[in-house]
Amino acid sequence: MNIKHYLLVMSVSLSALSAQAGADTFLYNDERFADLQMLRYQVHGFDQLSLRQKELIYYLSEAALCGRDILWDQNGRYNLRIRQLLETIYTDYKGNRKSKDFQAFVTYLKRVWFSNGIHHHYGCEKFQPGFSEDFLRKAIKSIDPAKIPFDTEELFPVIFDPKVMPKRTNQADGEDLVQTSAANYYGAGVTQAEAEDFYLKMKEAAPDPAHPVMFGMNSRLIKENGELKEKVWRSGGLYGAAIDRIIYWLQKAKTVAENAKQAAVLDKLIEYYQTGDLHTFDAYTILWVQETAGIVDFTNGFTESYGDPLGMKASWEGFANFKDMAATERTKKLSNNAQWFEDHSPVDSRFKKENCKGITAKVIVAAILGGDLYPSTAIGINLPNSNWVRAEHGSKSVTIGNLTDAYNKAAHGNGFQEEFVIDEQTRQLIDKYGDVCDDLHTDLHECLGHGSGKLLPGVDADSLKAYGSAIEEARADLFGLYYIADPKLIELGLTPDAEAYKSQYYTYMMNGLMTQLVRIEPGNDIEEAHMRNRALIAHWVLKHATAVPNGSVTVPEGSPEGKPAVELVKRDGKTFVQVNNYPALRALFGQLLAEIQRIKSEGDFEGARRLIETYGVKVDAELHREILSRYQALNLAPYKGFINPEYIVERDANGTITDIRVTYGEAYDHQMLRYSRDYRTLPFINE
Ligand code: ZN
Numbered sequence: 026m027n028i029k030h031y032l033l034v035m036s037v038s039l040s041a042l043s044a045q046a047g048a049d050t051f052l053y054n055d056e057r058f059a060d061l062q063m064l065r066y067q068v069h070g071f072d073q074l075s076l077r078q079k080e081l082i083y084y085l086s087e088a089a090l091c092g093r094d095i096l097w098d099q100n101g102r103y104n105l106r107i108r109q110l111l112e113t114i115y116t117d118y119k120g121n122r123k124s125k126d127f128q129a130f131v132t133y134l135k136r137v138w139f140s141n142g143i144h145h146h147y148g149c150e151k152f153q154p155g156f157s158e159d160f161l162r163k164a165i166k167s168i169d170p171a172k173i174p175f176d177t178e179e180l181f182p183v184i185f186d187p188k189v190m191p192k193r194t195n196q197a198d199g200e201d202l203v204q205t206s207a208a209n210y211y212g213a214g215v216t217q218a219e220a221e222d223f224y225l226k227m228k229e230a231a232p233d234p235a236h237p238v239m240f241g242m243n244s245r246l247i248k249e250n251g252e253l254k255e256k257v258w259r260s261g262g263l264y265g266a267a268i269d270r271i272i273y274w275l276q277k278a279k280t281v282a283e284n285a286k287q288a289a290v291l292d293k294l295i296e297y298y299q300t301g302d303l304h305t306f307d308a309y310t311i312l313w314v315q316e317t318a319g320i321v322d323f324t325n326g327f328t329e330s331y332g333d334p335l336g337m338k339a340s341w342e343g344f345a346n347f348k349d350m351a352a353t354e355r356t357k358k359l360s361n362n363a364q365w366f367e368d369h370s371p372v373d374s375r376f377k378k379e380n381c382k383g384i385t386a387k388v389i390v391a392a393i394l395g396g397d398l399y400p401s402t403a404i405g406i407n408l409p410n411s412n413w414v415r416a417e418h419g420s421k422s423v424t425i426g427n428l429t430d431a432y433n434k435a436a437h438g439n440g441f442q443e444e445f446v447i448d449e450q451t452r453q454l455i456d457k458y459g460d461v462c463d464d465l466h467t468d469l470h471e472c473l474g475h476g477s478g479k480l481l482p483g484v485d486a487d488s489l490k491a492y493g494s495a496i497e498e499a500r501a502d503l504f505g506l507y508y509i510a511d512p513k514l515i516e517l518g519l520t521p522d523a524e525a526y527k528s529q530y531y532t533y534m535m536n537g538l539m540t541q542l543v544r545i546e547p548g549n550d551i552e553e554a555h556m557r558n559r560a561l562i563a564h565w566v567l568k569h570a571t572a573v574p575n576g577s578v579t580v581p582e583g584s585p586e587g588k589p590a591v592e593l594v595k596r597d598g599k600t601f602v603q604v605n606n607y608p609a610l611r612a613l614f615g616q617l618l619a620e621i622q623r624i625k626s627e628g629d630f631e632g633a634r635r636l637i638e639t640y641g642v643k644v645d646a647e648l649h650r651e652i653l654s655r656y657q658a659l660n661l662a663p664y665k666g667f668i669n670p671e672y673i674v675e676r677d678a679n680g681t682i683t684d685i686r687v688t689y690g691e692a693y694d695h696q697m698l699r700y701s702r703d704y705r706t707l708p709f710i711n712e
Contacts, residue, residue: 056668056693057662058132059135060664063667063668063693064431064665065667065670066391067427067430068670070347074320076685078283078347080281081281081283082393084281085274086392086395088275088323090700091267092267092271092343093396093399093700094267094705096341097141098264099208100193100208101142101208101209102711103183104141105709105711106173107143107180108138108701109172109709110180111130111133112698112701113172114161115131118168127156129154129155129156133154135693135694138400140401144190144192144207146664148552149194149195151191151192153187154184154185165177192205193208194206194332194333195334202217202334203334203335206334211245211246212247213247220246223246227241236413237486238304238307239303239306239307239337239410242339243258243259243303244263244301245258263711267707271325272295279295284316284318286316286318287319289312290309290312290313290316293308293309293312294325294326310408310409310411310414310418314409314421320347320348322346324342325344327339328340328342328397335491336487336491336493342397344391344395345392346390346391346425347389348387348388348390349427353387353388355519356422358517359473360473362513365513366513367381369513371507371619372623373619373623377479378479387421388426389424389426391425391427392670393669399666400668402425404428405468406422406425407421415476420476422475423471424468429463429467440661441661444656445540445655447596447601454531458520458526458528458529461525462528463529463532465505465519466502466533468505469504469508470501470502474500474501475497475501477622478622478626480628481626481628484626484627488629489624490630492633492637495554495555495637496625499558502533503615503617503621506533506614506618507611507615509526514526527604527607533562534566536559536563537561537563539602539648543652543656543663547646550642557637560640561636562617565636565640566590566614566617567591567592569616570589590604590609590610591605592605668691668696669691669696671688673688
């Protein structure tokens with residue numbers, strides 16, 4: 026599970042940039058296109074690592090880049106061919122490179138790079154090219170056909186026809202989600218009902234129902250001669266060529282592992298990649314959770330299930346990192362008190378964990394981002410996903426400090442808060458406490474939220490189906506929102522005072538009710554799980570805040586009489602969030618947390634559906650128009666991504682590694698082309 030960074034206040038215009046302190050400017054980049062802006066992150070502390078640790082990170086970073094093609098193919102069966110075609114035109118095109126068509130073509134390619142495919146990385150809708158079919162045909166004629174050894178004609182409808190593969194991952198209630206999603210997790214002709222039935226039977230036949238493997242996680246489900254079967258992603262199987270390259274680097278990593286446990290983790294992962302056996306995968310994740318002594322850590326494999334409309338099949342991602350020792354102290358305080366938080370949460374005691382254990386929390390420094398974490402990335406990760414492994418062996422929660430840092434630096438002074446925050450007093454609150462509380466909310470979400478609560482005996486972890494991800498994210502967010510206002514955090518020294526939480530409450534409500542809408546195209550519903558979660562929480566609270574009369578919760582002195590805890594108000598024709606009663610807001614977050622936990626614990630699919638469809642999906646068209654036009658006037662990019670650093674290996678005359686340096690200067694297009702050249706691991710067609 027990961028949380029994508031949702032603050033929409035992270036863009037810096039070039040003029041604001043030059044006003045920044047010089048030391049920070051390398052974090053920014055002038056690369057800006059469509060709704061995207063590229064940032065850089067600093068791998069602070071890398072130089073202080075031992076040579077052996079640097080080597081380990083280097084090998085893990087190579088392993089993290091070698092799976093890139095897998096994700097491209099998972100995101101759509103034509104993506105690798107389209108990438109090859111577009112890149113060849115980009116480098117070899119002999120026509121007028123200043124023409125409107127070519128400029129639009131470049132923007133399209135940059136978006137495709139960013140999304141690892143032809144659909145928006147977040148909204149999932151297919152990009153509409155700003156260049157003509159005619160331009161593309163002529164461009165194809167101008168390049169060497171040997172570089173595009175496949176039928177380009179069948180790519181035209183895929184690129185241009187809005188009706189062909191319109192959504193990567195469709196979540197529209199009532200449609201066949203498998204057949205209407207372009208993601209490449211199911212073969213031709215497989216229906217949603219067939220896929221659900223296939224995995225239900227598999228689950229029912231499992232010998233140990235208390236310890237189920239992650240069924241379907243590492244395969245494409247196809248229909249062959251009318252029969253369903255899995256094509257497993259493993260060495261010798263589907264994506265085997267990429268997986269073999271990954272294994273090569275993991276084996277290298279093993280030779281410089283920091284301790285025997287870490288070597289065993291790598292060994293098990295290699296075994297899993299070789300066999301595709303999901304029991305081996307579980308064994309690997311258990312070893313991985315238990316290995317906490319090493320400074321260096323990684324994820325590598327089929328991990329996030331957001332891209333599968335049924336939430337089972339996992340997209341490939343790779344990540345190498347190391348511990349940020351000072352910041353880790355912060356999250357240790359939370360995990361050391363995990364049981365206290367569990368015991369005092371407002372959920373029904375039947376749904377609480379009696380023994381909160383194994384939640385290790387740490388702040389890490391990202392060293393490389395790969396697969397589904399690149400270039401758009403998470404700022405926190407909580408793994409593994411298997412419920413029983415989490416319950417019996419614990420999980421690892423991380424906050425990625427250097428990425429959060431880069432976002433925060435990019436967000437200051439860009440005009441966003443002046444436009445959307447209601448008054449100067451609230452802006453000052455956010456200025457003072459915003460960064461601290463954002464980090465803290467992420468910590469609470471990852472370290473405690475996902476790890477809290479339990480399913481009632483016999484409840485299937487997948488019973489919420491397509492609503493599972495959004496409900497899970499809501500649960501973790503609410504846990505964080507409820508506790509960020511708790512005096513316990515002041516006692517632990519995590520919040521400076523009793524005012525700080527208000528900044529998080531305000532920005533959360535503002536984001537959920539208004540500003541996250543800048544990521545939605547006019548007329549579209551909210552589909553992405555984290556966005557649904559935030560809309561659900563904010564709208565539910567808004568609705569119930571109106572119904573709460575003053576006095577039903579302790580109203581602090583000086584609180585306005587007879588007003589709802591939170592409301593939307595108009596000022597000079599613009600809509601703002603006004604919070605009248607912060608403690609009442611906390612009570613509402615607590616109420617909703619209790620209900621969401623009940624839904625999760627009981628596997629109440631109808632309850633999940635009702636909540637999400639009522640509060641988390643629909644968009645108020647008029648408000649949406651207003652927010653978009655106000656946002657547009659600010660000229661900010663709603664999404665950010667990161668250009669990776671580059672690791673330079675220095676060797677002596679014998680070829681022995683003497684040092685590894687990290688450098689940051691690479692341009693976006695250069696990096697993408699280099700990756701396509703050096704990490705091309707798969708054929709253009711993977712059947
Ligand atoms: Zn999460």
